Amino acid sequence: MKRKNICFSLFVLGLIATVTALLVWGVYSRLSRPPITQTLDPDRPMVALTFDDGPSPRYTPQILDILYQTQTPATFFLVGERMEGGRLLIREMKTVGHQVECHTYSHQNLSALTGEEIRQEVALAQEELEKILPGHKFRYLRPPYGSYTQKVEQEAGITLAMWTVDSRDSEPGQEDKIYSNVVDHIKDGDVVVLHDCPETARVLESIILTLKEKGYQLVTLDQLAARLTQEEKEALIIPSTWKGKS
Ligand SMILES: [Zn+2]
Structure with a gap:
């Protein structure tokens, strides 16, 4: 009986050691x-995929894997109060070249x-980000639900960034x-809104492969904005704040 107990204890210890080793290896391989x-051709069409509401411990890793396997840079609009639980994912985003932006704190x-609450929503999210990526400043804010007023625009203190193609990926199944x-409505210069959710994790690879087959280059919001005309920028970014920066 005693020997059985020792064997069982050794088995459990071995199992814990194996799982720990696999986790450490998994984290290391992602962060390394x-x-x-990618080599961008300015004469070929470009679109930006953007992901709201992350990081999600379950779905963001799946999305990051697909983006990495297809060598697709993207833009993540993160929620401040979810950042603590996704520190390694946020570091991975930065390391591999994704753009990291703000989707408020809560x-x-x-x-x-x-006005004070709006400023707090941005400031607290910024604080959370700097704990993970010291010195990294948000430059764009995507307002939750796409809801904003002139007051939001003034109080936020950073450029509001919207989208031109809605995947409507919040509808389950x-x-x-x-x-x-996404693929039936896409055109050059579009910004697609997606979320770190199970539906998107399942369909993302097909979307990316189809867009690439159609000849689109998939880029970050910064890369897209760099080649848009002023009119095109105004279609996806709040005009008055954008004008102040260009
Ligand atoms: Zn959202």
């Missing part, structure tokens, strides 16, 4: 990924908040629709 490489409807909402 070299940056995504994902509230900014249009319903006071609608992968076919999400796919067609």
Whole structure:
């Protein structure tokens, strides 16, 4: 009986050691990924994939894997109060060349908040980010639910960034629709809004492969903005704040 107990204890210890080793190896292999490489042709069409509401411990790793396997840089609009649980994922985003931007601290409807509360939503998210990526400043804010007013625009203190193609990926079990909402409506200069959610994790690879087959180059918001005309920028970024920066 005693010997049985010892054997069982050794088995459990071995199991814990194996799982720990696998976790450490998994984290190391993700963080040691070299940056995504791509050569952009300014004469070929470009679109930006953007992911809101992360990091999600379950779905962001799946999305990051697909983006990495297809060598696709993207832009993540992160929620401040979710950052602590996704520190390694955020470091990985930065390491491989994704753009990291702000989606407020607690994902509230900014249009319903006071000026002080709006400023807090941005400042607290920025604080969380700097604990993980010291010195990294958000340059864009995507307001939750796409909801903003002139007050939001003034109080936020950074450029609001919207989208031109809505994947509508918050509807459960609608992968076919999400796919067609994106690939059937895409055009040069579009910004696609997606989320770190199970539906997107399942359909993302098909979307990326189809867009690439159609000849689109997939880029970050910064890379896209760098080649848009002023009119095109205004279609996806709040005009008055953008004008102040260009
Ligand atoms: Zn959101």
